[in-house]
Amino acid sequence: xxxxxxxxxxxxxxxxxxxxxxxxxxxxxxxxxxxxxxxxxxxxxxxxxxxxxxxxxxxxxxxxxxxxxxxxxxxxxxxxxxxxxxxxxxxxxxxxxxxxxxxxxxxxxxxxxxxxxxxxxxxxxxxxxxxxxxxxxxxxxxxxxxxxxxxxxxxxxxxxxxxxxxxxxxxxxxxxxxxxxxxxxxxxxxxxxxxxxxxxxxxxxxxxxxxxxxxxxxxxxxxxxxxxxxxxxxxxxxxxxxxxxxxxxxxxxxxxxxxxxxxxxxxxxxxxxxxxxxxxxxxxxxxxxxxxxxxxxxxxxxxxxxxxxxxxxxxxxxxxxxxxxxxxxxxxxxxxxxxxxxxxxxxxxxxxxxxxxxxxxxxxxxxxxxxxxxxxxxxxxxxxxxxxxxxxxxxxxxxxxxxxxxxxxxxxxxxxxxxxxxxxxxxxxxxxxxxxxxxxxxxxxxxxxxxxxxxxxxxxxxxxxxxxxxxxxxxx
Amino acid sequence: xxxxxxxxxxxxxxxxxxxxxxxxxxxxxxxxxxxxxxxxxxxxxxxxxxxxxxxxxxxxxxxxxxxxxxxxxxxxxxxxxxxxxxxxxxxxxxxxxxxxxxxxxxxxxxxxxxxxxxxxxxxxxxxxxxxxxxxxxxxxxxxxxxxxxxxxxxxxxxxxxxxxxxxxxxxxxxxxxxxxxxxxxxxxxxxxxxxxxxxxxxxxxxxxxxxxxxxxxxxxxxxxxxxxxxxxxxxxxxxxxxxxxxxxxxxxxxxxxxxxxxxxxxxxxxxxxxxxxxxxxxxxxxxxxxxxxxxxxxxxxxxxxxxxxxxxxxxxxxxxxxxxxxxxxxxxxxxxxxxxxxxxxxxxxxxxxxxxxxxxxxxxxxxxxxxxxxxxxxxxxxxxxxxxxxxxxxxxxxxxxxxxxxxxxxxxxxxxxxxxxxxxxxxxxxxxxxxxxxxxxxxxxxxxxxxxxxxxxxxxxxxxxxxxxxxxxxxx
Numbered sequence: 001x002x003x004x005x006x007x008x009x010x011x012x013x014x015x016x017x018x019x020x021x022x023x024x025x026x027x028x029x030x031x032x033x034x035x036x037x038x039x040x041x042x043x044x045x046x047x048x049x050x051x052x053x054x055x056x057x058x059x060x061x062x063x064x065x066x067x068x069x070x071x072x073x074x075x076x077x078x079x080x081x082x083x084x085x086x087x088x089x090x091x092x093x094x095x096x097x098x099x100x101x102x103x104x105x106x107x108x109x110x111x112x113x114x115x116x117x118x119x120x121x122x123x124x125x126x127x128x129x130x131x132x133x134x135x136x137x138x139x140x141x142x143x144x145x146x147x148x149x150x151x152x153x154x155x156x157x158x159x160x161x162x163x164x165x166x167x168x169x170x171x172x173x174x175x176x177x178x179x180x181x182x183x184x185x186x187x188x189x190x191x192x193x194x195x196x197x198x199x200x201x202x203x204x205x206x207x208x209x210x211x212x213x214x215x216x217x218x219x220x221x222x223x224x225x226x227x228x229x230x231x232x233x234x235x236x237x238x239x240x241x242x243x244x245x246x247x248x249x250x251x252x253x254x255x256x257x258x259x260x261x262x263x264x265x266x267x268x269x270x271x272x273x274x275x276x277x278x279x280x281x282x283x284x285x286x287x288x289x290x291x292x293x294x295x296x297x298x299x300x301x302x303x304x305x306x307x308x309x310x311x312x313x314x315x316x317x318x319x320x321x322x323x324x325x326x327x328x329x330x331x332x333x334x335x336x337x338x339x340x341x342x343x344x345x346x347x348x349x350x351x352x353x354x355x356x357x358x359x360x361x362x363x364x365x366x367x368x369x370x371x372x373x374x375x376x377x378x379x380x381x382x383x384x385x386x387x388x389x390x391x392x393x394x395x396x397x398x399x400x401x402x403x404x405x406x407x408x409x410x411x412x413x414x415x416x417x418x419x420x421x422x423x424x425x426x427x428x429x430x431x432x433x434x435x436x437x438x439x440x441x442x443x444x445x446x447x448x449x450x451x452x453x454x455x456x457x458x459x460x461x462x463x464x465x466x467x468x469x470x471x472x473x474x475x476x
Numbered sequence: 477x478x479x480x481x482x483x484x485x486x487x488x489x490x491x492x493x494x495x496x497x498x499x500x501x502x503x504x505x506x507x508x509x510x511x512x513x514x515x516x517x518x519x520x521x522x523x524x525x526x527x528x529x530x531x532x533x534x535x536x537x538x539x540x541x542x543x544x545x546x547x548x549x550x551x552x553x554x555x556x557x558x559x560x561x562x563x564x565x566x567x568x569x570x571x572x573x574x575x576x577x578x579x580x581x582x583x584x585x586x587x588x589x590x591x592x593x594x595x596x597x598x599x600x601x602x603x604x605x606x607x608x609x610x611x612x613x614x615x616x617x618x619x620x621x622x623x624x625x626x627x628x629x630x631x632x633x634x635x636x637x638x639x640x641x642x643x644x645x646x647x648x649x650x651x652x653x654x655x656x657x658x659x660x661x662x663x664x665x666x667x668x669x670x671x672x673x674x675x676x677x678x679x680x681x682x683x684x685x686x687x688x689x690x691x692x693x694x695x696x697x698x699x700x701x702x703x704x705x706x707x708x709x710x711x712x713x714x715x716x717x718x719x720x721x722x723x724x725x726x727x728x729x730x731x732x733x734x735x736x737x738x739x740x741x742x743x744x745x746x747x748x749x750x751x752x753x754x755x756x757x758x759x760x761x762x763x764x765x766x767x768x769x770x771x772x773x774x775x776x777x778x779x780x781x782x783x784x785x786x787x788x789x790x791x792x793x794x795x796x797x798x799x800x801x802x803x804x805x806x807x808x809x810x811x812x813x814x815x816x817x818x819x820x821x822x823x824x825x826x827x828x829x830x831x832x833x834x835x836x837x838x839x840x841x842x843x844x845x846x847x848x849x850x851x852x853x854x855x856x857x858x859x860x861x862x863x864x865x866x867x868x869x870x871x872x873x874x875x876x877x878x879x880x881x882x883x884x885x886x887x888x889x890x891x892x893x894x895x896x897x898x899x900x901x902x903x904x905x906x907x908x909x910x911x912x913x914x915x916x917x918x919x920x921x922x923x924x925x926x927x928x929x930x931x932x933x934x935x936x937x938x939x940x941x942x943x944x945x946x947x948x949x950x951x952x
Contacts, residue, residue, distance in 0.1 A: 109720060109834040154669050162727070165667060168644060181925050187901055188832040190864040191632050191641060193680050194905035195918060195948055196930050200676035204669050221723035244585060247697035250769020251638070251727035293726020296781055302772045356664040358585040388666040425663055429670035442671060449657050453937070454672050460932040472671055 006046045006091050010067055014047055014093060017059045022099070024048040033094055036085045037078060041436060043086035045072070045094045052099045054174065054182060054213045060095055061211065062180030064466045071095050072468055073207040075117055075149030078141040080352070081435025083206045083471050084149065092469075097148045100213060103127050111219040112171060112188045117148025117212050124217065133219035136163035140336055148212050154204030156431030158335070161387040162254040162291070163220065165431070166203065172216035173199045178209075178462040188216050201457060206433055207468040209461040223291035226254070227303040228328040231310070232282035232317040236361035239286050239386060241315045243357070246288065246306060252299060255289030256387030257335050258360070263381040266341040266396075267334045274334060277320040286386070287335050338383045342396055345379070347403040349413045351393040353421045354430035360386055366420050371395050374416055375409060390430045393417060418445065434472045442473070482522045482567050486543055490523055490569060493535045498575070500524040509570055512561045513554060517912060519562035521548070524570045530650065530658060530689045536571055537687065538656030540942045547571050548944055549683040551593055551625030554617040556828070557911025559682045559947050560625065568945075573624045576689055579603050587695040588647060588664045593624025593688050600693065609695035612639035616812055624688050630680035632907030634811070637863040638730040638767070639696065641907070642679065648692035649675045654685075654938040664692050677933060682909055683944040685937040699767035702730070703779040704804040707786070708758035708793040712837035715762050715862060717791045719833070722764065722782060728775060731765030732863030733811050734836070739857040742817040742872075743810045750810060753796040762862070763811050814859045818872055821855070823879040825889045827869040829897045830906035836862055842896045847871050850892055851885060866906045869893060894921065910948045918949070 015023040024030050025047055033048045051057045064071045070092040074084040086092035101118040108131040115124055121142040128135040137150060139157035149155070151173065155166045163169065172187035185199055202210050233239045239258055246253050261283045268274050277285075292299030303321060310316040322328040342348040355363045368380050377398030384391040395413060397406035418428045418441065428445055429438050443451060451473075458465075458473055469475060491499040500506050501523055509524045527533045540547045546568040550560040562568035577594035584607040591600055597618040604611040613626060615633035625631070627649065631642045639645065648663035661675055678686050709715045715734050722729050737759045744750050753761075768775030779797060786792040798804040818824040831839045844856050853874030860867040871889060873882035894904045894917065904921055905914050919927060927949075934941075934949055945951060 107832075107834065109716070110832045112832070154673075156667050156669075160667065164644070167673070168640070177925070177929075183925050183929065184923065185926065187903070189830045189901075189903050189906070190833070191636065191830045191861070191866040191906040192903040193630050193632075193907055193909045194903045194914070195910060195922065195926075196685075196933050197630075197643070197676055197680055198926065198929050198933070200673055204673055209672075221726050223726065224724075240585070248700075248770045248772075250697050250699065250767075252769065252773075291726075293728065294724045294778060296724075296778050297728075297773055302770060305772055354665045354667045356583075356586050356588070357666070358583065385667070389664075390667040425665075427663070427665050427668040427670045430665070430667040431669055433669045434671060438670070446671065447660065449653070449659050450661065450671075450674065453653075453659065453674050456936040457672050457674070457933075460936040461929070 022050040041082040044090040045086040076146035078145040080432040081437040083435030153433040174214040175210040228322045230277035231319040254291040257287040258386035259285045259383040270341040270344040271337045346397040347406040352432045354390040355424040355426035357389040359424040498526040517558040520566040521562040552622035554621040556908040557913040559911030629909040650690040651686040704798045706753035707795040730767040733763040734862035735761045735859040746817040746820040747813045822873040823882040830866040831900040831902035833865040835900040
C-alpha cells in the first residue's frame, strides 16, 4: 500500500500552532510518544504536538477539522490497547496532553478537584492527601498515567468495588470537540438532570468523540484505617462464598482480588523480597481489604471475626491478617506485581474480561481447560478484581516453549476465551478499553443494532472521522 | 391554532397492535393516564396504549416511525415536569408501560435484579428485601412510580449520598429504539469498556431517545442497623460544617437532609401525629442517617460521639437521636411530608436546584432575600438533599394572599432564583428532570455548544422526532 505522506505545508501549519520546541518531528524526540507499553503497535507520525493550553488544543483540532487530518490524542501513554499511538501510515498527528498538567483547584469542603488532562494520577493522589482526602482511582500505572487517559478509558483498578470506575468519580468535563469548539462542562454537581448527560460519552470514549482537556474529580474522606488480609481458598466457588459473606462489611469492603495459586508462585519467584503470606501452597488466594472511616469503628475486629468464621465454615483454608503497614504493602505488592512477573515466565496471552460476579467460578471452570486443550502445557494465571467480576485471564507459555510461536496463537486463544465470555453475557474489554487491539473483535461480540448506535454517536460527534479514527470502531 | 385530529384509520392501526381492551380511547378510561400530579398540564390523546410485551412496544414504535406519529411513553405518571403526559394537540399517542410489570429475575449472589419498566419501585424494594438485600432508590412516590420512569428521569431521592442516583444503580438496559428495533443491553457487568456506554443516554433521557422496557438494577447488602438523628443548627453554614464533620462516618453516612425551621413548623401543623423532635424552635434543621452494615459495628456509638462533639464545638444547637424504629420513622416522616404540607399553606412556587455542596449557604443567603424582595411576605421553605447539593427551594405564598395571583408569578420567581443558581454553576433541573416544564429554560442556562450536542444526539437516535417530542428539547 502506498500512502502519501502528509503534505509538508500542512505539517508546517500544525507546527505553527504551538510554541517553538513543542512540535516534535525528530524521531528521537518522538520516540517516547511512539513506544507502546506492550510493544504490539509500531506507529509513525510526522508530528508530535505538545500544546500548552486548551486554546492551543482547540486550534489544532480546528485545523484538523478544516483539512480532514487525523488526530491521535495521547495522555500518559500507558494504555494497553494501542488507543493512544498513531498507526503506521505516518498520516496521523499525535496530540500529547502532557503539558496540560495543572491542578486548577482543590476543594476539600466540596470534595472536588479540577485536574487538567495531563496531570499524572499520583499527583492527584498527593493533592488530595494534602487536604486530608483521597482520590480513590488506584492502578498499577498511577505513577505515569494521566487523568485525560484515565477519563477517556474509564479506568478501573483495585478500588472499583467501593468507589466505582472513573465514570463514577467524574462530576464534570472540559472537552475540545471535533469542530475545535470547547465545551465547558466542568460542573461540580452531584445531581443534574437538565438534559442528556453528555460527559458520559467522552468518559470511556477513548478520544474518538472529543478530546478531554480537564475533569472535575470527586474526592472522598480519608479512611482512618485499613486492614488487609491474604486468604487461601480451595476454589473460585469458595472465593465467591467468601465474597458473599464479606457483604457483612458493606461499603467498608474496599478490595477483593482473586489470584490463582500459580500466579502467587510466580510472584514469590520473581518479586524482590516477596514472602509467602502463610505456610504452604494453595490452589487459589484472595486479597481482602476493609477500610474504616473512623477510629471509632473497629475494622480489625470485624475483619478478624469474618475471617475466623470463614475458616470455621470451611470457606477459607487459611488466612493472614497483616500486622503492620509494611505487611499490608507486601500483600498488595504481591497482587500489584502480577502483571510484571508474567514477563519473567516467557510469553503471556492476555484477556481483560468481565462476567457477572456469580459466574466467575463457572467461567474459570470452562476457560482453564479450554486454553489447556488449545495449547497443552500452557499455564493459566488468572487474577484480578473478582469483586467487580473482572479478571485478567492471562495465560503464560508452556515451560521451555518458543515465545514467538506461542504469542502467534494470541488471536486463536482470545477467540476461545472470548467465546466462553460471550456465553455469560460478559465483556471482552472490561477495563482496558478497545483501542486498536480489539476494534476488529467488536462486530463478533456486539449486536448489529448496538454497533449501529455506536456509529451514529460517532457520526454525530465526529462526522469527518478525524478524532482517533479506527479506534473502538474500525474504519469502513 | 387548528390542528387536525389524528387520522382515524391510523388510530385504528395502532389500536390493533395491542390486545382487545388494552387500547383506551374513552376519556373516562384515559383519565388516570392524563392527570398530572401538579395539575400544570392538561393533555389529550386519541389513544392510551397498554402493550403487554416488549414485542408489542416495538410494533407500536415501528408503526409510529413509519407514519411519523408522536409517542409519549409513560411509566408511573408521578413525574413533576410533565414529561409523561401528552400535549393538548390530541395528536400524541400515550404508550403506558404499566403492564410490563414483571420482575424477570432476582439474584442475591450477584446482587442484581432485572425489572421491567412497569414494575412499581416498592415492588423492587420488596423483592430485594425477600432475599436479604436492598435496592437503595428511595423517594416519596415509591408506592406508585415505576422503574421505567425512575430510569428515564435518573431519579434521585434521599439515598443518593451513599448509593448514587439511579444512573449509578443501573447495570444494563433493554430499550426499544425509535426505529422499533429492540436493543438488548441487559448486561450485569460492573466493568465493561467495550465501546460507548450507550445506556447512559437513555438514563435521564426522559423517553426522548428510546423507550426503556427493562433494567438490570444493583442490589446491596441490607444494613444491620440504622441510626437517625434530628439536629438543630443556627444556619446553613453550620449545617455545612456538620456535614464536613460527619465525613468521619464515611460511607456509613446515608442521609443528610436540610430543612428550614418554617418547613418543620408546617409539618408540625399539618402532619397527623407529628411531634417536635426536641423543645424549642430553631432556624434550621438537619436529618442525619448513619447505617451500619454489621451488628459488629457500633453505629450508635459513632453517632452519639459525633453529635456530642458537634454540640460541644458549637456546630449544632441541639440534637435528638431516635430511640426506636418508630421514632426513626417519625423523624423521616417529617422530612418526607415536606412537599405535602406546603399544599396546606396555599400556593407554592417550586425550584429543584443543585449547586456545589459548599455553595449551599451562599446560595440560600442570596436566594431567600431575593424572593422576599420579589414577593413581600412570601415564605421560603427550602429543604432537601444537602449532602448532594440539591435543594427544593420552594416558596409558599404570603399568608392570606390570593393563590392564583401568587402562582401567576411562577416564571418570574423561577427567573430570579435560577439566575442565582447560574452564578454558582448550578442546575435548574437537579433531580426531577426537564420534561415540558423546563424545556424552554434550557437555552437560557446552557451554552449553545451544549444544546447543539444535545440536538445532535436527539437527531442521531430519533431523526424523525417521534419519541416524546418537545420534552427536554423544545420543538423548533
